[in-house]
Amino acid sequence: MCGIIGYIGEKNCVPILINGLKRLEYRGYDSAGISIINNGNTCIVKNKGKVSALEEKVSLMKLNAVLGIGHTRWATHGIPNEINAHPHSNEDNTLFLIHNGIIENYQTIKKGLKQIGYSFRSETDSEVLVMLIDSFLKKNYPLTKAVQLALSEVEGTYGIAVIYKDEPDKIVVARKGSPLVVGLGENENFIASDVSAILAHTKQIVYLDDGELAVITKNGFLVKTILDIEIEKEVHEISMSLDEIDKGGYSHFMLKEIMEQTESVTNSMRGRLLLEDGDAKLGGLANVIDKLVNSNRIIISACGTSWHAGLVGEYMFEQYARIQTEVEYASEFRYRNPIITNEDTVILISQSGETADTLAALREAKSRGALVLGICNVVGSTIARESNAGVYIHAGSEIGVASTKAFTSQLIVLALITLLIARKKSLSAAEGKELVEAMQELPDKISHILKLNDTIEQLAEEFKDSKNFLYLGRGYNFPAALEGALKLKEISYIHAEGYPAAEMKHGPIALIDEKMPVVFIATKDSTYEKVISNIEEVRARGGRIIAIASENDEEIDTLVDYSIKIPDTVEMLRPVLTSIPLQLLAYHIAVKKGLNVDQPRNLAKSVTVE
Numbered sequence: 001m002c003g004i005i006g007y008i009g010e011k012n013c014v015p016i017l018i019n020g021l022k023r024l025e026y027r028g029y030d031s032a033g034i035s036i037i038n039n040g041n042t043c044i045v046k047n048k049g050k051v052s053a054l055e056e057k058v059s060l061m062k063l064n065a066v067l068g069i070g071h072t073r074w075a076t077h078g079i080p081n082e083i084n085a086h087p088h089s090n091e092d093n094t095l096f097l098i099h100n101g102i103i104e105n106y107q108t109i110k111k112g113l114k115q116i117g118y119s120f121r122s123e124t125d126s127e128v129l130v131m132l133i134d135s136f137l138k139k140n141y142p143l144t145k146a147v148q149l150a151l152s153e154v155e156g157t158y159g160i161a162v163i164y165k166d167e168p169d170k171i172v173v174a175r176k177g178s179p180l181v182v183g184l185g186e187n188e189n190f191i192a193s194d195v196s197a198i199l200a201h202t203k204q205i206v207y208l209d210d211g212e213l214a215v216i217t218k219n220g221f222l223v224k225t226i227l228d229i230e231i232e233k234e235v236h237e238i239s240m241s242l243d244e245i246d247k248g249g250y251s252h253f254m255l256k257e258i259m260e261q262t263e264s265v266t267n268s269m270r271g272r273l274l275l276e277d278g279d280a281k282l283g284g285l286a287n288v289i290d291k292l293v294n295s296n297r298i299i300i301s302a303c304g305t306s307w308h309a310g311l312v313g314e315y316m317f318e319q320y321a322r323i324q325t326e327v328e329y330a331s332e333f334r335y336r337n338p339i340i341t342n343e344d345t346v347i348l349i350s351q352s353g354e355t356a357d358t359l360a361a362l363r364e365a366k367s368r369g370a371l372v373l374g375i376c377n378v379v380g381s382t383i384a385r386e387s388n389a390g391v392y393i394h395a396g397s398e399i400g401v402a403s404t405k406a407f408t409s410q411l412i413v414l415a416l417i418t419l420l421i422a423r424k425k426s427l428s429a430a431e432g433k434e435l436v437e438a439m440q441e442l443p444d445k446i447s448h449i450l451k452l453n454d455t456i457e458q459l460a461e462e463f464k465d466s467k468n469f470l471y472l473g474r475g476y477n478f479p480a481a482l483e484g485a486l487k488l489k490e491i492s493y494i495h496a497e498g499y500p501a502a503e504m505k506h507g508p509i510a511l512i513d514e515k516m517p518v519v520f521i522a523t524k525d526s527t528y529e530k531v532i533s534n535i536e537e538v539r540a541r542g543g544r545i546i547a548i549a550s551e552n553d554e555e556i557d558t559l560v561d562y563s564i565k566i567p568d569t570v571e572m573l574r575p576v577l578t579s580i581p582l583q584l585l586a587y588h589i590a591v592k593k594g595l596n597v598d599q600p601r602n603l604a605k606s607v608t609v610e
């Protein structure tokens, strides 16, 4: 979703802004722009399309300035074009604003501003905000106060950065619902919507919280509430490295991230498995473990891929921890007045830790007294910070819009939590040890699966022109089927549906003909025979079958058109393995169709609006 960067210091900010915007491209965007202020001169440059086009435009202009802001826009109000792109400015181009989020009452504010003579160039909600701030500047309020007064009239969400020609010594930023960080340097400071934009310059980060406003100067920063109460903020030293956000020789971030899963899964388990005790150790849950173990009910809430991980978690928690578990789309949970008590635990799963719906679900659960746990990847993210306790998945930066390694690491953390609870309940040390051993064997098994890359690429050639796909699985592999279908549709734009295999005959079977590829997850587990019956049903109707099967299963080859053989593991951990060939299949189909795998159309990496 939209990205923000800003610089104040002694260097030319233009390359810093452009390179920062390039780092934010992975979030998804459709237009970009910068504005700068230097020695009383101002300039704004914007365009529809890629940051590289903006860079070309800017390089011809030979700009130089020590203060500037830049933005990548993901359209909400108004089509992607140059006028709707950010920054937005006041009429005389002295005040510039970039905005992430949605101003819900912008029509009302716009009407009021029109009545006092303001006119508007764009269709955006964001332009209203710059004009509103301008209206307070015209009443002789200083910039910070004008921003505070404007924001007190605003309903909705925002991460904003504002610069003003008459106060060129500062950037004013504010946050409600959209992430913002301040990066600290020597005689220079930065602001960004996520640290990757400024990681090349600093690792000293201050995370802003909702309702906070910061004034950033060359040599310092001051944080206040929108109501002007000063706040002390902690400076965090982040450990993320630049290598993590580079492609490392791969053609796409998505492929790099798929290939990294041997390592990312290892990192998610590192120091957390106790082989001899057949147990897990999760420092982040130490203070809440009794409450968690004695929960009446666990509710997992998330969106997209993280929701699929939650479904696997439901199977795990109910099978081993014997705690009733429900999985809810965060977007539904937040608005349906859910019944939650202080005996419930609500687990929010989010790679980014910034997804607006998941964050709202967290706040809803917290306000109703539940124990709230976060399973996040991005360290210091809002969901991680607002949870009562939690566990980081430590998958490393995930840049590709299609989530891959975060999914398998989320499953690892859910398995660790399962083990931790189950061992405090009825799971014996010997049973726990079997699970621990199975987890420790996963990295080698993942390496083995990743070696199938070339075979899966050939399969992709065969199926790249298909118009629809069905993905079917049962038990733990049902969520893996959903995830396989989501991967394919989001990057290849092929319509794909995931179903529990047995559910097929209640409707989707009507779609089966010789043009319909059906991907079965048919590993040798407790539902294997049933899945084979479902395969027979598809075969009888001429469907083309691809099976993700166990490596020792030769029989299945007599029933399916293609099989991808993978190592077995305990049932609970199967989706960690079965999801990987499906990620590769989706990836190669999209590449063969010539699509932009890392930045698929209309999608954003982190969905920070409702």
Ligand code: M6R
Pocket (backbone or CB within 6 Å): 303, 304, 305, 306, 349, 350, 351, 352, 353, 354, 355, 358, 401, 402, 403, 404, 486, 490, 603, 604, 605, 606, 607
């Ligand atoms: O950052 P989150 O895990 O909260 O994101 C949730 C979804 O937006 C995300 O998983 C989305 O579905 C991905 N594009 C899936 O690949």
